[in-house]
Amino acid sequence: MDEFGNKNKKAEVIMRFSEFEIPPMQDVLIIGKQAPIGTGAIKRMVELLSPEQYEIVKVEHSIIEAVVVRKTLFNLIPKDKLIELVFEEGGKIANESLIIKAQLNITVQVSKSIAL
Amino acid sequence: MIRKVKDIAIKDLVMVDIFCPVGRIQQMVFEKRCNYFLVVDDGEIIGVLTLKELIKTHPNRIAVDAVSGNYDFISVEASFWEAKDIMKRKDVEILIAREGKEIQGIITQDIIEVELGKHFDLLTELYKSDFIYFMAEKLVKSGTDFSVIFVDINNFGKINKVYGHIEGNAILKEVSKLLISSIPKGTYICRFGGDEFVILVPLDVADPKEIAYNLVSIVSSYSFHDNIVVSISAGIVPESLRNVKAYIDNNLDNIRDKQSSKLCLYISNIINSASLACSKAKLENTNVNICNDIKCEKYNAIV
Numbered sequence: 312m313d314e315f316g317n318k319n320k321k322a323e324v325i326m327r328f329s330e331f332e333i334p335p336m337q338d339v340l341i342i343g344k345q346a347p348i349g350t351g352a353i354k355r356m357v358e359l360l361s362p363e364q365y366e367i368v369k370v371e372h373s374i375i376e377a378v379v380v381r382k383t384l385f386n387l388i389p390k391d392k393l394i395e396l397v398f399e400e401g402g403k404i405a406n407e408s409l410i411i412k413a414q415l416n417i418t419v420q421v422s423k424s425i426a427l
Numbered sequence: 428m429i430r431k432v433k434d435i436a437i438k439d440l441v442m443v444d445i446f447c448p449v450g451r452i453q454q455m456v457f458e459k460r461c462n463y464f465l466v467v468d469d470g471e472i473i474g475v476l477t478l479k480e481l482i483k484t485h486p487n488r489i490a491v492d493a494v495s496g497n498y499d500f501i502s503v504e505a506s507f508w509e510a511k512d513i514m515k516r517k518d519v520e521i522l523i524a525r526e527g528k529e530i531q532g533i534i535t536q537d538i539i540e541v542e543l544g545k546h547f548d549l550l551t552e553l554y555k556s557d558f559i560y561f562m563a564e565k566l567v568k569s570g571t572d573f574s575v576i577f578v579d580i581n582n583f584g585k586i587n588k589v590y591g592h593i594e595g596n597a598i599l600k601e602v603s604k605l606l607i608s609s610i611p612k613g614t615y616i617c618r619f620g621g622d623e624f625v626i627l628v629p630l631d632v633a634d635p636k637e638i639a640y641n642l643v644s645i646v647s648s649y650s651f652h653d654n655i656v657v658s659i660s661a662g663i664v665p666e667s668l669r670n671v672k673a674y675i676d677n678n679l680d681n682i683r684d685k686q687s688s689k690l691c692l693y694i695s696n697i698i699n700s701a702s703l704a705c706s707k708a709k710l711e712n713t714n715v716n717i718c719n720d721i722k723c724e725k726y727n728a729i730v
């Protein structure tokens with residue numbers, strides 16, 4: 312405060328830069344039935360930002376509207392099994408009004424014996 | 428007169444683009460005093476947004492994510508019975524009424540319920556005569572031969588005079604229940620007038636004569652309250668529709684728009700003949716009378 316009683320105002324600016332993730336999602340999105348963004352909007356977003364890279368699977372579920380999955384994951388795990396797995400674990404934390412982002416690290420391990 | 432879709436459709440519709448935010452549409456409900464919104468994508472209809480969907484959807488969503496898509500199309504010239512039929516058969520809640528490709532309005536389940544109320548007889552719990560006209564039209568258009576049985580309670584006026592109208596109504600109710608429980612599945616019944624009922628029997632379902640004699644016997648042997656003696660008479664028109672079918676085969680494209688009222692007149696003729704046959708059965712004390720006077724040529728003559 313100066314001699315006349317006036318306040319000094321200061322602003323502190325903190326800047327953080329990082330690369331924009333395209334698309335702003337990873338391997339899987341679980342869309343709640345009352346989420347602020349619906350399947351139609353998500354579909355258009357992924358089609359514009361990452362054409363042909365994601366598949367939207369509409370589901371019959373009490374709180375989940377659809378699951379968006381990176382298509383390449385289906386090369387590693389069959390679609391039905393992957394969706395079932397996402398439901399099993401994601402369903403525990405999913406909420407009607409939320410969109411949950413999931414990252415899947417899949418390692419396929421193959422062990423073979425061959426006759427010598 | 429059977430009311431058409433164009434007579435009962437909601438016409439104040441607002442079109443919104445698929446990207447329109449739900450919050451904006453919610454505002455429009457108040458601004459435009461509209462409860463139904465057609466969601467379009469490049470001029471093509473995606474669905475209809477109702478208040479129900481608008482209330483339960485997050486306002487940030489876009490229209491395409493709120494619309495249920497649970498709808499179908501119907502011609503404005505179709506009858507409201509047809510609209511009810513389509514809604515039930517296709518399990519849809521909304522029908523978009525159009526004339527050619529032009530949207531004229533929508534029909535909701537609520538509208539159908541209200542309209543049904545006007546065609547439902549609370550005393551006998553049966554539909555009124557419009558229902559039979561619609562079903563007969565439907566059978567004619569599908570080329571199904573059918574017969575009409577006209578049923579009348581004998582001396583019903585006397586029952587009213589001797590026992591009073593309240594008792595008379597109770598008898599009507601009992602007779603109606605007997606008829607409903609006795610007619611075979613696949614046949615249709617309505618309360619045509621005061622103490623008159625009309626039964627429509629598709630000929631591939633049952634034999635109308637057998638039904639008529641059976642009903643007469645069931646009502647005669649039934650113990651009505653206060654031991655009031657009740658009997659019925661029946662008039663049958665065992666109509667063959669071969670000529671009508673041939674006519675329709677040649678004129679199918681026009682039948683709905685141009686010939687529907689004439690078809691209605693034809694059905695009236697059949698019902699009227701059945702009614703006269705019923706009166707004859709009463710006069711001759713034969714319980715059942717079969718009329719063979721009405722010919723399909725009459726239909727061709729009036730078209």
